[in-house]
Structures are given as structure tokens and as C-alpha cells.
Amino acid sequence: MTAIIRPTSALRVYIDGKDEVIVESGKTVRETLVTLKIKPELIALVVVAGEIKPKDYIIQEGDIVKVLAVIGGG
Amino acid sequence: MNGYGGSILRVDLATGNIYKKPTPVKLAQDFIGGRGFGAYYLFKEVPQGADPLGPENKLFISSGPLSGLMIPGAGKCDFTTKSPLTGGYASASMGGHFTAEMKYAGIDSIILEGISSKPVYLLIDNETIELRDASNYWGKGTIAVEKELKEKFGEEYQVALIGPGGENLVPYACINHDFGRQAGRGGVGTVMGAKKLKAIVIHGTRSIPVADVKAYRTAGRALYKACKEADFLSEWTRYGTTVVTSWCDEVGALPTRNFSAGSYEDGKNLYGPVMREKIVITDKGCFGCPSPCGKYSRSKKYGSYVEGPEYETIGLMGSNLGISDIEAVAHANLLADDLGIDSISTGNAIGWAMECYEKGIFNKSDTDGLDLKFGNIEATFEMISKIARKEGLGVLLAEGVKKASKKVGKGSEKFAIHVKGMEQSAYATHNATAMLLAYMTCDVGAHHNRSWAITYDLQVGRDLVVPEKVARVIWLQNFRPMFDVLGGCRLQWVELGIDRDLYVPALEAITGIHRTWDDLEKVGERIWNLTRLFWARENPGFDRQWDLPAPRFYEDAPRSGATKGQITKFEDVNTLLDMYYEQRGWTNNGLPSPEKLKLMNLTEFLV
Numbered sequence: 244m245t246a247i248i249r250p251t252s253a254l255r256v257y258i259d260g261k262d263e264v265i266v267e268s269g270k271t272v273r274e275t276l277v278t279l280k281i282k283p284e285l286i287a288l289v290v291v292a293g294e295i296k297p298k299d300y301i302i303q304e305g306d307i308v309k310v311l312a313v314i315g316g317g
Numbered sequence: 318m319n320g321y322g323g324s325i326l327r328v329d330l331a332t333g334n335i336y337k338k339p340t341p342v343k344l345a346q347d348f349i350g351g352r353g354f355g356a357y358y359l360f361k362e363v364p365q366g367a368d369p370l371g372p373e374n375k376l377f378i379s380s381g382p383l384s385g386l387m388i389p390g391a392g393k394c395d396f397t398t399k400s401p402l403t404g405g406y407a408s409a410s411m412g413g414h415f416t417a418e419m420k421y422a423g424i425d426s427i428i429l430e431g432i433s434s435k436p437v438y439l440l441i442d443n444e445t446i447e448l449r450d451a452s453n454y455w456g457k458g459t460i461a462v463e464k465e466l467k468e469k470f471g472e473e474y475q476v477a478l479i480g481p482g483g484e485n486l487v488p489y490a491c492i493n494h495d496f497g498r499q500a501g502r503g504g505v506g507t508v509m510g511a512k513k514l515k516a517i518v519i520h521g522t523r524s525i526p527v528a529d530v531k532a533y534r535t536a537g538r539a540l541y542k543a544c545k546e547a548d549f550l551s552e553w554t555r556y557g558t559t560v561v562t563s564w565c566d567e568v569g570a571l572p573t574r575n576f577s578a579g580s581y582e583d584g585k586n587l588y589g590p591v592m593r594e595k596i597v598i599t600d601k602g603c604f605g606c607p608s609p610c611g612k613y614s615r616s617k618k619y620g621s622y623v624e625g626p627e628y629e630t631i632g633l634m635g636s637n638l639g640i641s642d643i644e645a646v647a648h649a650n651l652l653a654d655d656l657g658i659d660s661i662s663t664g665n666a667i668g669w670a671m672e673c674y675e676k677g678i679f680n681k682s683d684t685d686g687l688d689l690k691f692g693n694i695e696a697t698f699e700m701i702s703k704i705a706r707k708e709g710l711g712v713l714l715a716e717g718v719k720k721a722s723k724k725v726g727k728g729s730e731k732f733a734i735h736v737k738g739m740e741q742s743a744y745a746t747h748n749a750t751a752m753l754l755a756y757m758t759c760d761v762g763a764h765h766n767r768s769w770a771i772t773y774d775l776q777v778g779r780d781l782v783v784p785e786k787v788a789r790v791i792w793l794q795n796f797r798p799m800f801d802v803l804g805g806c807r808l809q810w811v812e813l814g815i816d817r818d819l820y821v822p823a824l825e826a827i828t829g830i831h832r833t834w835d836d837l838e839k840v841g842e843r844i845w846n847l848t849r850l851f852w853a854r855e856n857p858g859f860d861r862q863w864d865l866p867a868p869r870f871y872e873d874a875p876r877s878g879a880t881k882g883q884i885t886k887f888e889d890v891n892t893l894l895d896m897y898y899e900q901r902g903w904t905n906n907g908l909p910s911p912e913k914l915k916l917m918n919l920t921e922f923l924v
Contacts, residue, residue, distance in 0.1 A: 249548065251814055252547075252548065282775060284567065284568050284775050285775055285776065286564075287560055287564035288549070288560055293551075309548065309552075311560070313560065313561055
């Protein structure tokens with residue numbers, strides 16, 4: 244029961260420089276981010292299959308969860 | 318000279334004298350272009366103590382070596398002048414297509430000097446350059462006049478122009494272009510209005526010399542490829558800067574009711590996806606842009622079409638005024654654009670007036686009978702018009718919140734949200750010390766785009782006051798404005814996260830000069846120190862007091878939202894400044910030390 248977290252490039256430092264990381268499904272995005280030691284408040288956008296999801300979205304099996312942090316700024 | 322249009326155009330509005338001279342090679346070597354050219358010319362050519370609205374002040378419009386070439390976002394144009402809003406340095410960056418036409422007309426900078434005796438516009442059509450009568454356009458809004466000029470000359474002609482706000486010398490008037498792009502901040506449009514210059518129409522057909530065409534194509538392609546392959550290209554393109562609206566609300570950075578809080582209870586109605594669904598018609602980009610952040614919108618309710626609103630306008634004309642109707646924000650955006658006033662300063666001024674009204678400092682006899690409560694949409698529309706036309710309460714608000722609050726007194730200075738007289742852009746900074754310092758020390762006043770450090774606050778701890786935060790702010794101040802020097806857009810780096818080193822071979826291929834980002838940051842630091850000198854030269858007694866933020870951020874904690882009860886201590890504000898000055902090599906009063914100026918090779922600029 245796994246899914247994939249695919250963070251924006253600025254967050255890859257939290258996952259050893261990789262493009263993506265395999266995580267367990269069944270947890271919220273927020274819980275999963277904490278597990279990965281990524282502060283949820285850094286995340287501006289969560290996208291699954293092209294749809295925006297809240298951070299409390301429960302990750303489903305096979306999901307590819309894109310998480311965007313605005314590190315560079317406006 | 319490779320990468321340059323090759324000439325500096327001077328236009329004396331008083332005499333009608335117009336001439337070009339070759340762009341000095343040393344100027345290009347030392348200051349590169351754009352903002353760098355503007356800072357150099359401002360310091361050298363505007364005499365000490367010049368009235369910002371007088372004949373001695375000048376407006377410098379500059380492209381950069383990337384402008385007009387096939388590099389992502391290479392459509393940025395810098396407008397520099399002595400600010401009528403702050404009395405210090407003003408530099409506003411504008412996207413669109415204007416700067417590309419400058420290069421195609423063989424021009425790197427346009428220097429506007431003197432004051433015309435009647436309204437005119439400047440036509441630049443390759444070598445045909447002349448001032449023409451603009452009496453028929455004076456008094457009209459920017460949208461109608463740009464349309465008229467486009468119809469008169471042709472779609473390929475680019476127009477930069479002012480609205481009634483600039484004509485009426487509102488000190489935060491902007492310059493408009495392409496029906497929705499602005500050089501927004503610091504009153505660059507006011508200076509154009511003071512010179513009675515309604516518009517510049519420009520068209521060129523020349524090519525730009527490039528040092529190594531093959532390498533330029535290779536480097537340009539690499540940049541575009543990186544943009545096209547970026548993870549979040551589709552999301553950034555879909556929402557543009559409104560991606561951050563919900564995030565700012567969540568973390569307490571969304572200005573709410575004159576920055577009294579950083580989260581808005583009705584903020585959801587303003588979020589990017591809501592706006593996209595309700596009002597956005599299509600995306601709109603600038604020259605050479607692979608990730609168009611502009612959103613062209615329609616409000617059925619108000620019958621308006623507008624480019625925007627983007628995040629800053631949503632923050633200042635939405636939540637900051639207690640307005641949660643995205644269609645109303647879009648219409649307010651259109652009014653400000655058409656009248657030619659900066660939506661950030663305007664939203665601040667109206668927010669300040671609304672707080673005065675709710676606190677009983679103003680009553681209806683002060684507000685021309687308007688019930689100026691937060692959330693009053695119709696009153697907001699009225700006030701935008703009154704500011705631009707300087708009518709009723711608009712006369713006071715048109716002075717900006719620093720001067721207006723000094724006149725009104727009664728404690729209203731405490732909630733006038735500005736630094737150095739420039740109203741703060743749309744990030745509430747009650748408990749975000751790096752972002753607060755970025756606003757305090759920004760070279761034009763409280764603007765975000767030099768150093769956007771708020772995520773760094775969240776990464777390392779938002780109330781921490783440590784040297785690393787200060788170093789981050791300084792690094793961003795030296796680095797980010799270099800995009801405005803080069804004539805390119807920073808958002809491909811900011812939003813798409815492309816590797817900034819991809820610009821290095823592109824710049825070398827274009828100019829024939831190898832510069833690393835270390836080299837470029839040194840130029841950025843030099844310009845930063847020069848603009849600081851300008852502030853000190855123009856404002857006797859300039860010292861650290863000028864760098865203090867609005868008291869709201871160290872005295873008045875939000876009563877709701879994500880930052881409820883949180884505040885930055887005043888002693889921390891001072892500690893931040895101490896650290897900043899030390900790391901900058903400045904005195905403890907915030908002035909570049911003689912040693913620092915020598916190190917920066919700026920001693921020739923000492924008065």
C-alpha cells in the first residue's frame with residue numbers, strides 16, 4: 244500500500260536529493276510530510292492527478308502526490 | 318557592443334531637444350544594464366536636493382543585455398527616478414514587450430529630462446523620434462488611450478503611458494503597458510506626469526548583436542527546456558502568483574484589515590483556484606515567457622475585463638480592505654490600472670483610512686459621506702477614483718500613509734504601514750523576522766521583490782533573530798535584483814526552480830563577457846550600496862530611524878488567525894538592524910563606511 248511523494252526541486256534536500264520518495268498510503272499529506280521532516284507550513288500547493296488537495300487529504304494507494312513549496316518567493 | 322541596443326536616448330521635454338549617444342562601454346562593464354544603469358544615472362545626473370516633480374529630476378528607462386532576446390522572460394524594463402513618494406531612490410520593474418522594442422530601436426536607456434509646457438507623447442520609430450501633441454489623450458484612462466495609440470500606429474508598436482493619477486501628480490502613480498502591466502511603485506508615473514509626458518510609443522526593427530550566435534541558441538534552448546520540464550509548470554501557469562494566496566492565509570502573512578492580522582476569515586473566497594474558476598478567461602505572458610503568470614479576467618457582476626488581479630492586489634485590495642469578493646477585487650484592480658495608480662499603495666491608503674473611520678478618528682464629514690467601513694466595496698471603488706483625481710478625502714490619501722498619518726495624528730501613525738514612506742506590499746510580518754528585515758532595509762521602501770525571505774522564516778524558525786537570517790536577506794538583496802539589471806524575469810527561477818547557473822552561458826554568449834553569479838552578486842552589492850548613498854545624500858539626517866518598520870509589527874499583535882498574539886519585540890528589531898549593518902559593512906547608523914565604499918569602488922560617488 245504505497246504512494247509517491249514528488250516535491251518541488253527546492254524540497255529535494257529533505258529526501259536526499261531524489262526526485263521522489265515512496266511512502267505509505269493511508270496517512271494524510273500533512274502527516275507524511277512530518278514523517279519526511281518537511282514542515283507542512285512550507286507547502287503552498289498539493290496536487291494529485293491534476294487536482295488541488297488539502298494537506299489533510301488521505302493519500303490513496305498509487306497516488307502521485309506533488310507538493311510545491313514557494314522557496315524563491317514572489 | 319554585443320547584447321546592447323548601442324545608444325542612450327536623451328529627450329529634453331522643455332526644449333524638445335532629442336539626441337542619441339553611444340552607450341558607454343565602461344557603464345556596461347560596471348553596471349551591466351537595467352537597474353544598474355538607472356542607479357548610476359540617477360546618482361550622477363539628478364542634482365542633490367532636486368524636487369522630484371521639478372525639471373531637474375529625470376526618469377531613466379533602461380533595458381538589459383538579456384532584453385529582447387530569446388531567453389525566458391527577457392521582457393523586463395527598469396524605471397528609475399527620485400521618488401516623489403519617499404524622497405529617495407525609486408526603481409520599478411515592468412514586464413511586457415516594451416523593453417524588447419527599445420532594443421530593436423537600438424536604445425539601451427531613455428533619459429527623460431525637463432518639463433514640457435503642454436501634454437505630449439514621445440514617438441520612437443527606429444530613427445524617427447519626435448514629441449507629439451497629446452492634448453487629446455490628457456485626462457483619459459490608460460486602457461482607452463493605449464487602445465487608441467495601438468489603433469493609430471499598429472499592434473506591433475508598444476506603449477507605456479500614465480493615467481489621470483500621474484497627470485494629477487498622485488505620488489504613487491504608476492506607468493502602464495500592454496493593458497495590464499505596470500511599473501508600479503515609488504511614483505515613476507508621477508514623474509512622467511510632472512513632465513507632462515502622457516505616453517511613449519515605440520517600435521524598432523533592428524537586430525541585436527550577439528557575441529556567439531551558436532552558443533546563444535544552445536544556452537537559450539537549455540533555459541527553455543528547463544522551464545518546459547519543470548515539475549510545476551502547469552500549476553504555476555494555471556494560477557500565477559495567486560498560488561500563494563491560500564498559503565499566506567494559512568501562515569498568517571495575508572494582510573487583513575490594514576495588516577491588523579495575517580489571516581482572513583473569508584480568505585477562501587480569494588484563493589487562486591476560486592479566482593481561476595470564477596473569473597479567469599485566459600493566461601497572458603510577457604515577451605519570451607514560457608510560464609505566463611498573467612491572468613486575464615472578466616467580472617460579469619461589474620462588467621469589467623482586467624489583467625489580474627495578481628497576489629499583491631488580492632492582498633491589498635481584498636483581505637486588507639475586508640473584501641472577500643474576487644470580482645470586486647478584479648474591478649478595483651481595473652479602476653486602479655485605468656486611473657494609473659499603484660494598487661499596493663492605494664490598497665494601503667484605503668485600509669489606513671478604513672481603520673481611522675472604524676476607530677472614530679474619521680467620521681462621515683471626513684469621508685465625503687462614505688461609510689468607510691472595512692468590507693464596503695462601493696466605498697472602495699469611490700476612494701480609488703477620489704485618490705486618482707485628488708477629490709475630497711482622496712487629497713489626503715493621495716499623499717501616502719506616512720504623510721497622511723502625520724497630518725491626522727491621533728495615533729494613526731501607529732497603523733500607517735510603510736517603511737521610508739513607501740506602503741508595505743502584501744506580506745504581514747508580525748512574526749517573520751527575516752521578511753520584516755527585508756522590508757525594513759529594501760532600497761525603495763517596504764517592497765518585497767528584492768528579498769522575499771518569508772519561507773526562510775518558516776524553515777528556520779520565524780521568531781529567531783540570528784546572523785544566518787540576516788545573511789540570507791542580504792544575499793537575496795544582492796542576487797534577486799540582478800534580474801532587473803539583466804532585463805530578465807526572476808519568476809522562472811522563483812517559481813519553476815530552474816538552475817540559475819543556466820543563465821551564465823547565455824549571458825556570456827550574448828555579451829561575450831564571462832560572468833559567474835558570484836561576479837553578478839558583486840555588481841548587485843555595488844548597486845545596493847550606491848542606492849543607499851543616494852538616500853543619505855537626498856535626506857539630511859538619514860539614519861537607522863528610517864529603517865524602522867510600522868509599529869504595528871512590534872506593538873500590536875493580531876487578535877486572530879495563524880499569528881494570533883505573536884509579535885516581534887522592538888529590541889529584536891534593533892538587533893536585526895545591528896546585525897544587518899555589521900554584515901553590510903555599514904556604520905551603526907546605517908551608512909556605508911568609507912572602507913566599504915572603497916571596497917565597492919564607489920568613492921567617486923561621495924559628495
